[in-house]
Amino acid sequence: MYYPQELIDEVQQNNDIVDVINEYIPLTKKGSNYVCICPFHADTNPSLMVSRQKQLFKCFACGEGGNVFTFLQKYDSKTFVEAVQTLAQRSGIKLPETYTGEFSKEKQDKKLRMIECNTEAARYFYAYLRSDAGKTGLDYFKKRELSDETMKKFGLGFSSVSGKDCILYLKNQGFTDKEIIDSGVGVFDERHGLRAKFWNRVMFPIKNQAGKVIGFGGRVLGDGEPKYLNSPETPIFNKSTNLYAFDIARASRSKYFILCEGYMDVIALHQAGFNMAVASLGTAFTPGQANIIKRYANDVYLSYDSDGPGVTAAIRAAKICREFGLSCKVINMKPYKDPDEFIKNLGKEEFQKRIDEAKNAFIFEIGTLREKYDPSDPDANTRYDNEVAALLAEMKDEVVRTNYIKACAKEMGISVDTLTNMVAKEAGRLRNFNRPVREQSGIHEKKDDSKARLQQLMLTYLAEYPSIYPQIKDYVSPDDFWEEPYKEVATKFFEDLKNGNASPARMVNMFEDEEVQNTVSNMFTSTLSGVEDRDEIAGALVDIIFRLKSNSLDEKRKSEAGLDPKEYMEKKKELMEIRKIKITIPE
Numbered sequence: 032m033y034y035p036q037e038l039i040d041e042v043q044q045n046n047d048i049v050d051v052i053n054e055y056i057p058l059t060k061k062g063s064n065y066v067c068i069c070p071f072h073a074d075t076n077p078s079l080m081v082s083r084q085k086q087l088f089k090c091f092a093c094g095e096g097g098n099v100f101t102f103l104q105k106y107d108s109k110t111f112v113e114a115v116q117t118l119a120q121r122s123g124i125k126l127p128e129t130y131t132g133e134f135s136k137e138k139q140d141k142k143l144r145m146i147e148c149n150t151e152a153a154r155y156f157y158a159y160l161r162s163d164a165g166k167t168g169l170d171y172f173k174k175r176e177l178s179d180e181t182m183k184k185f186g187l188g189f190s191s192v193s194g195k196d197c198i199l200y201l202k203n204q205g206f207t208d209k210e211i212i213d214s215g216v217g218v219f220d221e222r223h224g225l226r227a228k229f230w231n232r233v234m235f236p237i238k239n240q241a242g243k244v245i246g247f248g249g250r251v252l253g254d255g256e257p258k259y260l261n262s263p264e265t266p267i268f269n270k271s272t273n274l275y276a277f278d279i280a281r282a283s284r285s286k287y288f289i290l291c292e293g294y295m296d297v298i299a300l301h302q303a304g305f306n307m308a309v310a311s312l313g314t315a316f317t318p319g320q321a322n323i324i325k326r327y328a329n330d331v332y333l334s335y336d337s338d339g340p341g342v343t344a345a346i347r348a349a350k351i352c353r354e355f356g357l358s359c360k361v362i363n364m365k366p367y368k369d370p371d372e373f374i375k376n377l378g379k380e381e382f383q384k385r386i387d388e389a390k391n392a393f394i395f396e397i398g399t400l401r402e403k404y405d406p407s408d409p410d411a412n413t414r415y416d417n418e419v420a421a422l423l424a425e426m427k428d429e430v431v432r433t434n435y436i437k438a439c440a441k442e443m444g445i446s447v448d449t450l451t452n453m454v455a456k457e458a459g460r461l462r463n464f465n466r467p468v469r470e471q472s473g474i475h476e477k478k479d480d481s482k483a484r485l486q487q488l489m490l491t492y493l494a495e496y497p498s499i500y501p502q503i504k505d506y507v508s509p510d511d512f513w514e515e516p517y518k519e520v521a522t523k524f525f526e527d528l529k530n531g532n533a534s535p536a537r538m539v540n541m542f543e544d545e546e547v548q549n550t551v552s553n554m555f556t557s558t559l560s561g562v563e564d565r566d567e568i569a570g571a572l573v574d575i576i577f578r579l580k581s582n583s584l585d586e587k588r589k590s591e592a593g594l595d596p597k598e599y600m601e602k603k604k605e606l607m608e609i610r611k612i613k614i615t616i617p618e
Contacts, residue, residue, distance in 0.1 A: 034115060034126060042115055043536060045122035048099040049083045055106060055326075070106060070326055071095040073318060073354045075427075082556065085494050086536035089556040096552030098536035101545075106326070108239040108273070110142045111543070141213070141543075145267045148206050148214035149236075149244040155200045156188025156234040156247075165189040167252055168233045175295060176375065181302045185276070188234040190249065194227025215246055215262035228262070231255060235275070235294045237262070237312060240323070242278040248294055248313060261313045272319035274309040276301065283307050287330035289362075289386075290316065290348065291370055292341065296334065299371040303379040308334070308370075316348035321355040330358045332389055337364040342399055349392030353426075360389035393435060394442060397422070416443060417457075420450065424457035484557065485579050486517040490524065491557040492572050494535045498617050499572070500528040506609055507576050513586040516547055520554060565616040572616075577609045 049065055052058060058065040058081060069079040069090040078092035089096035095105060103114040119126050159165045160172075160182075168189025172182055190197060201211050208225045211217040220226050232249030239245045246262030262268050274280075276297050280288055285307035291297050293310055300308035311320055324331060331352050335345040345361055352359040362385050367373040374382055390398075397419050404411040419439055426432040432454070440450045489507065493500060509522040520538050527533040535555035539548050584606070588599055 034112075038124075038126065039115060039540065040534075040537065042119045042122065042124055043086070043099060043534075043540075045124060046099050046118040047083065048086045048088060048102070048536070049081055051099050051118070051121075052081055052088060052102060069093060069095065071322065073322070073356075075356075080556065085555055086534065087539070087552055087556055089552055091558075094549055094553075096556060097548050098539045098552075101539055101548050101552075105545075107241055108245075109241055110146065110267075111540075112143055113241065113243075142267050144206075144210055145214040145265060146243045146245060148201060148210055148216055149246060149262075149267075151201055151204050151206070152197060152214075152216045152247070153186050153188065153234075153236040153244045155197050156190055156236075157186050158188075159191060159196075160187065160189040160233075164191060171233050171252060175299075175371075177298065178302065181298060184279075184301070185298055186236045186244075187298075188236070190227065190229040190232050190234055192231045194230030197229075198225060198227050213265065215265045215268060229260065232260065237268070237273065237275060238278045239267070239273060240278055240281065245273065246312075248275070250294075259313060269319075270312040270314050271317040272323065273312060274320050274323060275312055277309050277323065280307045280309045281327055285328065287328050287332060288324050289332045289334050290324075291334050292336055292344065293369070293371075296370040299374050300334070300382075303374050303382065305379070305382070315344060316351055318351055318354065321351045321357060324352075325355045325357055329356070330360070332360050332362050332386055333392065334362045334364065334370045336369050338368060341369075345392070346396045346399065349396065352392070359392035361392050361395040362386060362389045391438070393422075394438060397439060397442060416445065416450075416453065419443060420453035421457045423450075423454045424460075482582050483514065483517070485575060485582060486512050486514065486521070487554050487557045488575050489579050490517075490521065490535075490554040492575065493524065493528065494533075494555040496568075496616060497528060497533050499614060500525075500533075502614050503572075503576065503612070504529070506612060507579065511580050511583040513583055516542065516550060517554065520551055565618070568616045569614040572614055573609065573612050576612070577606060580609065581606055 049058060052067070053065075056067045056070055056079075058067045059077065061077075061080075063082075063084065065081040065083070066077040067079050067081070068074045068077055069092060071079075071090060072093040072095075074090075074092060079088060079090045079095075081088045087096065087098055088102055097105070099118065100111060100114040103109050103117055104111060107114075107117075109117065116126060160168050165188075172187060177187070198211065198217055201216065202208075206214075208217070208219075211225065212219055216228055217225050218228050229247060229249040231253065232251050235248040235250075236244045237246040237248060246265070246268035248262075249260045251258055251260070261270065264270065275294055279301065283306040287307060289300060289305055289308040291300065291308055291310040297308045297310045309324075311317065333345045333348055335341040335348070341364075349359045349361070362382075364370065364373055364385075367376060370382070373385075400418060401415060404415040406412065423432060423435055423439065426435065436450050436454060437447055440447045443450070489512075504525075509518060509525050512518040512521040520541070523541065524533060524535075524538060527537075538555070539551050542548055542551060581603075584599065584602055
């Protein structure tokens with residue numbers, strides 16, 4: 032589905048980006064713009080800038096950027112069409128139920144088709160589980176003591192022994208072979224052509240934050256390998272930035288999340304009433320998943336397996352949580368291996384007690400570390416103390432570190448002063464170790480004067496001061512931009528400037544690729560540092576026009592068409608006239 036550009040523009044104009052983002056993250060005014068903690072990386076200082084004038088956002092730390100539509104796409108895992116619909120509803124704009132306009136089929140929203148394909152596959156697996164042929168899968172879930180209500184809540188299903196029937200069903204629903212493969216439901220085999228990705232497996236639909244099916248987890252029944260199989264990475268399914276059952280957990284509005292290792296653990300907890308349980312998707316917990324949790328809660332309870340690998344995974348997950356400012360505690364599963372076994376044997380009341388008694392994850396980590404050393408050996412105790420000090424030294428926030436030093440000193444049986452001194456010594460070693468790396472990382476590098484930046488700066492100045500366009504239109508044009516997508520954006524933006532309706536935010540909508548959208552956002556949000564008053568700004572702009580046209584000439588000379596040497600020299604001489612341009616910057 033696509034909507035006409037005029038309707039998209041109307042939705043965009045009626046949803047000020049500052050107001051929209053402020054509904055998700057508190058914004059603070061800074062000069063003519065607004066800033067906040069970036070929700071797309073582990074931000075500690077406000078790095079995300081929001082411009083009301085340009086209707087764009089940009090993080091100067093991680094590089095994420097875009098307009099009001101792309102913010103919702105990134106923040107809530109929405110497709111472009113879903114973002115338009117959400118904002119239309121927010122602003123009271125009625126959208127047509129269906130619209131295809133003049134767009135060709137190739138330009139239809141591929142992500143939306145992928146979601147539709149996965150949704151239809153989920154419907155098929157769900158229905159198949161309840162058919163006579165799906166009895167094996169249903170028996171498995173019944174054996175795991177899942178109720179019909181729970182199976183319906185999670186849309187659990189079953190794929191047949193061959194999986195061919197699901198592929199046939201999807202084709203009958205109008206999906207092409209390519210769409211089925213691109214969606215992750217099918218794979219291409221050189222011998223057999225299109226075949227099912229999943230067969231003879233109980234199926235766990237995976238949904239995004241908006242509750243749309245984006246992939247599957249499948250557990251084989253019998254001795255097949257691999258035991259667990261997930262959908263491949265696709266444009267709608269990224270294992271590192273999604274969590275199982277997060278859509279349900281978020282809707283519970285709990286003040287905390289329970290993080291598990293497996294799908295069945297999550298389902299068992301939900302069935303017992305703990306609707307805030309989520310799980311990573313067949314991989315270790317990732318920073319991207321911590322980032323999602325941080326948007327909705329500050330506390331995480333780890334409900335991992337109680338065996339060695341489970342403890343190691345919990346400690347690793349806790350470190351990631353700390354990096355994102357999440358308070359993390361570990362639930363004691365013993366004497367059982369996982370939450371599923373625990374609930375079946377001791378019940379939900381006892382599990383709630385374990386939540387209430389959960390231990391701080393860092394204290395849990397040093398307690399686990401303590402088990403590796405002989406407490407009766409002074410040398411072993413020294414090594415243990417030094418290892419804890421090294422862990423504390425990695426904490427960047429001084430207040431957080433001080434509080435943990437006090438708590439750990441009590442656990443370790445040493446004085447706070449002693450541990451503080453040990454941590455300070457370890458922190459000094461870390462600084463000395465990291466200094467050469469920092470110096471090589473570009474902190475002392477000169478500002479970027481690349482050719483790409485010249486094109487960015489030109490567009491940023493025009494977005495910042497659109498009224499100067501009549502003064503410079505005879506000196507600079509889209510022909511002076513030589514790289515894509517700069518040239519395409521400049522062509523459209525210059526046309527809009529001429530017509531008096533230029534909108535940097537609209538330029539982002541020209542592209543579907545997320546990286547290109549970030550690049551386009553950068554074009555209009557470059558930092559204009561080193562210039563203060565209007566005369567300095569005007570002088571800097573003249574210099575940029577001169578260098579932009581000079582580089583453009585050089586690029587044209589190197590191109591296949593080339594430039595006649597005489598013509599090239601004449602144009603170089605004409606460039607000197609640009610130095611004489613007088614530009615008036617509005618107040």
